[in-house]
Amino acid sequence: MATLSEENYLKAIWKLAPDPDAGVSTGEIAAEVKTSAASVTDMLKKLAARKLITYQPYHGVSLTVQGQRLAADVVRRHRLWEVFLHEKLGFGWEEVHDIAEQLEHIHSEALTDRLDRFLGFPKTDPHGDRIPDKTGKISGPSAVPLSVFNDGEYGIISGVINHAPSFLLFLEKHGLKPGAAIEMKERMEFDDSMNIRVNGKKTMTLSRDASSSILVIRKGKKQNRKS
Amino acid sequence: MATLSEENYLKAIWKLAPDPDAGVSTGEIAAEVKTSAASVTDMLKKLAARKLITYQPYHGVSLTVQGQRLAADVVRRHRLWEVFLHEKLGFGWEEVHDIAEQLEHIHSEALTDRLDRFLGFPKTDPHGDRIPDKTGKISGPSAVPLSVFNDGEYGIISGVINHAPSFLLFLEKHGLKPGAAIEMKERMEFDDSMNIRVNGKKTMTLSRDASSSILVIRKGKKQNRKS
DNA sequence: TTTTATTTTTAGTCTCATCTAAATATTTAT
DNA sequence: ATAAATATTTAGATGAGACTAAAAATAAAA
Numbered sequence: 001m002a003t004l005s006e007e008n009y010l011k012a013i014w015k016l017a018p019d020p021d022a023g024v025s026t027g028e029i030a031a032e033v034k035t036s037a038a039s040v041t042d043m044l045k046k047l048a049a050r051k052l053i054t055y056q057p058y059h060g061v062s063l064t065v066q067g068q069r070l071a072a073d074v075v076r077r078h079r080l081w082e083v084f085l086h087e088k089l090g091f092g093w094e095e096v097h098d099i100a101e102q103l104e105h106i107h108s109e110a111l112t113d114r115l116d117r118f119l120g121f122p123k124t125d126p127h128g129d130r131i132p133d134k135t136g137k138i139s140g141p142s143a144v145p146l147s148v149f150n151d152g153e154y155g156i157i158s159g160v161i162n163h164a165p166s167f168l169l170f171l172e173k174h175g176l177k178p179g180a181a182i183e184m185k186e187r188m189e190f191d192d193s194m195n196i197r198v199n200g201k202k203t204m205t206l207s208r209d210a211s212s213s214i215l216v217i218r219k220g221k222k223q224n225r226k227s
Numbered sequence: 228m229a230t231l232s233e234e235n236y237l238k239a240i241w242k243l244a245p246d247p248d249a250g251v252s253t254g255e256i257a258a259e260v261k262t263s264a265a266s267v268t269d270m271l272k273k274l275a276a277r278k279l280i281t282y283q284p285y286h287g288v289s290l291t292v293q294g295q296r297l298a299a300d301v302v303r304r305h306r307l308w309e310v311f312l313h314e315k316l317g318f319g320w321e322e323v324h325d326i327a328e329q330l331e332h333i334h335s336e337a338l339t340d341r342l343d344r345f346l347g348f349p350k351t352d353p354h355g356d357r358i359p360d361k362t363g364k365i366s367g368p369s370a371v372p373l374s375v376f377n378d379g380e381y382g383i384i385s386g387v388i389n390h391a392p393s394f395l396l397f398l399e400k401h402g403l404k405p406g407a408a409i410e411m412k413e414r415m416e417f418d419d420s421m422n423i424r425v426n427g428k429k430t431m432t433l434s435r436d437a438s439s440s441i442l443v444i445r446k447g448k449k450q451n452r453k454s
Numbered sequence: 455t456t457t458t459a460t461t462t463t464t465a466g467t468c469t470c471a472t473c474t475a476a477a478t479a480t481t482t483a484t
Numbered sequence: 485a486t487a488a489a490t491a492t493t494t495a496g497a498t499g500a501g502a503c504t505a506a507a508a509a510t511a512a513a514a
Contacts, residue, residue, distance in 0.1 A: 005501065026462055039502055041463055046500090058462060058509060089341040099335050106329045114316040232471060253492060266472055268493055273470090285479060285492060457514075464507070470500085477494070484487075 002052075004105050007074045008033055009043050010052060011104075013063055014071035023060035072136030073112075078104035079125035079132075080115050086126040087119065093126040093177075094168035127168075128159025128178030128215065143215035147192070147208060149184040155216040156181055162213035171214075174204060182216055229279075231332050234301045235260055236270050237279060238331075240290055241298035250287035299363030300339075305331035306352035306359075307342050313353040314346065320353040320404075321395035354395075355386025355405030355442065370442035374419070374435060376411040382443040383408055389440035398441075401431060409443055 002010065012032040016024045026044070030037045048055035052067030063071060081103040085096040113134070116122075123140055124130050130138045143158040157180045160171065171177065175198050185195040185203065192208035206214075229237065239259040243251045253271070257264045275282035279294030290298060308330040312323040340361070343349075350367055351357050357365045370385040384407045387398065398404065402425055412422040412430065419435035433441075 003500080027460095035501095036503065037462060038464085038504080042501075085338070089338070089345055091337075091341070095337075099333070099338050102333045102335070103330075106326070108326050108329070110318070110322075111312070111316070111326050114318070118316055230470080254490095262471095263473065264492060265474080265494085269471075455514095457512100459510105459512070461510070462508080465505090466503105467505105468501100468503075471498105472500105473496100473498075475495085475497105477492100479490100479492070481490070482488080484485100 001107060002070055005043065006047060006050075006052070007070070007105055009040075009047060010063070010067055010071040011074045011078075013053065013061060014068065014075060017062065019062075023062050025060045029061075069136050072132040072138075074104050076132040076134075076136075077106070077112055079129060080112065080119060080122070082125040082127070083119050083122045083131075084115060092168075093172070094165035096126060097163055097165075124159065124178065126178075127163060128157065130159075141217050143217050145212045146182065146184070146194075146196075146206070146214040146216045147212035149194070149211075149216070150221070151184060151186055153218065153221045154181065154183040155219045157214060158217045159215040160213055161215060167210075167213065170210075175199060175202075176214065181219075182214075228334060229297055232270065233274060233277075233279075234297070234332055236267075236274060237290070237294055237298040238301045238305075240280065240288060241295065241302060244289065250289050252287045256288075296363050299359040299365075301331050303359045303361075303363075304333070304339055306356060307339065307346065307349070309352040309354070310346050310349045310358075311342060319395075320399070321392035323353060324390055351386065351405065353405075354390060355384065357386075368444050370444050372439045373409065373411070373421075373423075373433070373441040373443045374439035376421070376438075376443065376445075377448070378411060378413055380445065380448045381408065381410040382446045384441060385444045386442040387440055388442065394437075394440065397437075402426065403441065408446075409441075 009029065012029050013024050016028050016032060026037050026040050029044075030040045033040070044053065044055050044061055047053045047067065048061075051064055052070060053061045053063055055061045078100045081100040082096040085091040085099055086093055091099070122131060128143075130140050132138050141158070145161070146155075146157075149155070157176060157178050159178055160168070176182075181199050183197040183200075185197060187194045192211075194206050194211055195203055196206060196211075197203045236256065239256050240251050243255050243259060253264050253267050256271075257267045260267070271280065271282045271288055274280045274294065275288075278291055279297060280288045280290055282288045305327045308327040309323040312318040312326055313320055318326070349358060355370075357367050359365050368385070372388070373382075373384075376382070384403060384405050386405055387395070403409075408426050410424040410427075412424060414421045419438075421433050421438055422430055423433060423438075424430045
């Protein structure tokens with residue numbers, strides 16, 4: 001059984017590169033877990049000794065199948081608890097992350113399974129992130145950042161990348177939640193901001209930073225009447 | 228904020244002597260947290276430095292008001308989670324303890340409060356133990372071990388002292404759960420076992436060990452018809 | 455292709471919570 | 485009341501996990 005710290009490192013690596021092949025650098029991990037590069041090196045050695053990652057000094061790491069499994073378990077627990085906090089206890093979606101950060105380290109397979117059932121086997125958490133199943137697999141349609149949309153494209157918000165509470169409150173205020181329909185009207189060349197229509201109603205402007213933090217499932221492209 | 232270990236020690240002291248006056252010995256604590264007496268001494272010094280206990284070397288410790296508060300918080304969280312696990316997730320009352328042992332260390336006042344509300348502000352956990360309120364206070368009628376009952380006395384089971392799963396399963400099997408009505412028919416002098424009637428129906432025999440682990444709220448004494 | 459800059463690793467400390475063995479206090483028994 | 489038994493505390497060590505400062509390796513720039 002992995003310690004709390006080990007789990008946090010595994011989760012960080014998973015987040016940076018869920019696939020067992022892609023490599024992640026020491027620095028990226030340090031930034032993700034908010035610690036020094038030296039501490040990361042220490043931990044990487046330990047995880048490598050436990051065969052949870054493959055580690056080539058100076059050339060980054062990647063998860064082994066076993067490490068991937070453990071990391072996905074942590075993420076699964078995290079997201080299930082987020083659903084619980086939001087749906088059952090009524091927490092706002094910007095509040096659930098920090099508490100789930102603690103709950104994700106509770107070790108009890110029976111608890112995770114029963115929680116999953118109690119929640120009705122949810123597919124995504126309140127932010128739209130997909131919940132790995134018992135085997136660590138993630139299913140469902142994959143999403144792209146809204147920032148890649150071309151003029152006239154439309155789709156459904158499936159999640160967000162940036163989980164900062166202030167950003168989430170901004171989204172909340174404008175109805176930009178998972179499930180909302182988005183139509184990308186027009187992109188401004190000079191600053192990459194875009195005009196969008198939300199749920200067929202109000203239109204608004206999103207900065208490049210905002211649009212690249214919103215994940216959307218492509219649904220098609222509205223024909224331009226002028227063409 | 229107390230660490231996980233500190234919380235476990237505070238909880239242990241609370242369990243052995245909830246009142247701030249009564250003293251608890253190093254050895255008792257060592258047995259309760261399953262560690263060596265030397266380790267206990269180390270921790271007692273730390274807790275004393277933090278003014279959570281008053282510690283007189285060689286003469287035991289007691290909780291300060293502040294320590295009592297923290298300990299009661301841990302117990303409150305533990306018992307609320309037990310209710311959640313039993314009532315919402317369907318765990319058996321003999322399974323909930325170990326999981327709650329982990330959940331009790333989640334720090335979030337908002338979470339505890341909302342959980343409390345979600346559960347309908349329960350007064351007791353599945354074992355019948357009373358749940359401290361937000362201020363650390365415990366209310367409700369106090370109970371005595373069934374073993375002190377005299378012939379003809381009757382009462383209501385309110386909880387158990389021994390939480391061993393095997394004992395809980397034994398109680399479960401005989402309907403000896405919190406809320407059950409018990410009448411003590413007759414005590415056997417030679418081994419302190421007793422014959423009891425459960426919920427006005429079946430009668431059975433309890434050993435001294437069993438009857439002293441069952442807590443009962445006194446309701447009165449049935450008049451002996453022969454007298 | 456050297457030099458410079460950046461990233462990563464090593465070396466040496468620190469705190470927390472634990473341990474064992476030895477020393478000291480306290481309690482119990484003779 | 486003194487000796488024996490028991491309980492508690494001190495001393496010294498260990499393993500996690502983190503840190504800073506210095507050394508080494510890699511990447512970028514001239």
